[in-house]
Amino acid sequence: MEPVRVIRSRTVVIPSENIDTDQIIPARFLTTTSRSGLGQHLFADKRFDADGKPRPEFPLNRPEAAGCSILVAGRNFGCGSSREHAPWALHDYGFRAVVSTEIADIFRSNALRNGLLPVVVGADIHQWLMDNPGAEVTVDLEARRVGLPDGRFATFEVEAFARYCLLEGIDPLGFLMGRAGDIRSYEERRAWTP
């Protein structure tokens, strides 16, 4: 895994609240058996109309959104299904961080496993980001800080082990595999299983 440390980028803002994983990647694209190439279907029904033509008003379709790797969204981003296809699609499209005031549990955990930082900030910084699309922002995982262009910053929380894995480029499965001895003795000492 590629280590993730600092992300510096202009932002794209999708202000809606409760952006669910069905919006991020509609279910009809889940028949894939691979995890790559999903970026082309990211926000498919928002980005494209019924004839497959881009909707010019959707933030990702504006020219200034090209190349941005930080997405700012309304509260409760990533709610709904557990599909890891959602962070796969966001990452494949080029996003490396999602900033909101609230991020749904399963999405957050899936994102962290795929090099996409879920960044939860307070209401005032969030409002500023929502009001200033295209702002040049820094997300520093090491310092757990989001920096705004005017020098203000906010700290954010990230689960310690996930952060460590991302900074070092370590795959958590290796850590779990390393617990094989503990797992075996757990199985042995358990007299009864439900």
Next chain:
Amino acid sequence: MTDAQASPQTLFDKVWREHLVCPETAETPAVLYIDLHLVHEVTSPQAFAMLRERRLSVRRPDRTLATVDHSVPTSPASWRDGFAGMDDQARRQVRQLTENCGRHGIRLLGVNSSRRGIVHVIGPELGATRPGMTIVCGDSHTTTHGAFGALAFGIGTTEVGHVLATQCLLQRKPKSLGVEISGTLPEGVTAKDVVLALIGRIGVAGGTGHVIEYFGEAVSAMSMEGRMTLCNMAIEAGARAGMVAPDDVTFEYLAGRPMAPKDAAWDVSLDRWRQLPTDEGAVFDASVSLSADSLEPQVTWGTDPGMVMPVTGRVPDPASPSQARALDYMGMAAGEAIEGRPVQVVFVGSCTNSRISDLRQAAQLLAGRRVARGVRMLVVPGSQQVKRQAEAEGLDRVFAEAGAEWHESGCSLCIAMNGDRAAAGQYVVSTSNRNFEGRQGPGARTLLASPLTAAASAVAGAVADPRPFIARQRRIA
């Protein structure tokens, strides 16, 4: 006595503690042992591919159970023509699951299995879901299994790989949220209405970071199937899991199921299960209470399950730009009555409401009545077992005589990835769990409701309150 015995614990605390392989520390999450791993075709291929790349095997195939549900066609016509309409990718997914299960020795209830069904319907039905277990699946509605007093939650595909390889997950312990449902449910009001009203109250992120335990008079009085509906939608409140303490209703449901313990093993299990309920004096991190007494049938008006109202109510003024957009998507106006709004499709099915009692309720309401002209009604049983049971009771004939379609089991119109879908702009009264934009087809508009409300709406050809229908039936009887 140890501290653990001295301090009162919640049901969730007990199940969590019992499954700790390694406790959590500041640096690392807990290593949590998983008793049952359910697998389906959509969220598993990439996890099996990861095993293959690393030359890993499945640690406990005996604790893994697979089925196909999401992309399998359910319509009688597609079954007749050998799935002619099924797309190649979906076919490949089903084939890959079959190969992966074969390679790793995992039990698969495949397309032709008589025990196939929606993963969250068959677990309980087979007795694979039991009190005190930890259960995961690459599917957010795994919360359903919490109805048995199991800790059950959805995981992503990477974590599916972790469980396949190690039978464990890295987890931080969530907080607990106690939800008391007091009082008695009035006639015509169901578990679905309770959980919709709850989500309306606490919001779609109200449970984020928490495991819900439902308790109270109305929960104790509920059947296992009602409790499953309640726990199924815990995720729609953002909660990690939903749980109900096991009691005699639970044990009665489980006794004699194919995978439930038998004879002496049953007695041992029963003793252990009886120790699971939350201790007197245990505290939740947060609490909510709701009275069932005055609850009305609920129906959603917007594009998330928290945008919900009593069927007798009026669409509220939008309280945020998101709600305004939702009204726009739904083609509704603030202040309008929801009852009487014409609908084109009615769907009874999904892991929320496709069990035998759900179908019985819908059938009772439809008996002697007809689905309104211009309305397509699909009834999709949750499993082949539910289908057989319904047919044995003659429910399929009630549906057919009323003019509804009777399908093979599967997820179907809940997620619209198997060919069953609604057209853009159509209104669908649906017993499923998500009214997200495009969930039932691009542009389709979903109104979530109970099986009773769905059946009443099918007859009326418009959103309808089931209670007058039930009252009329009573007078005739």
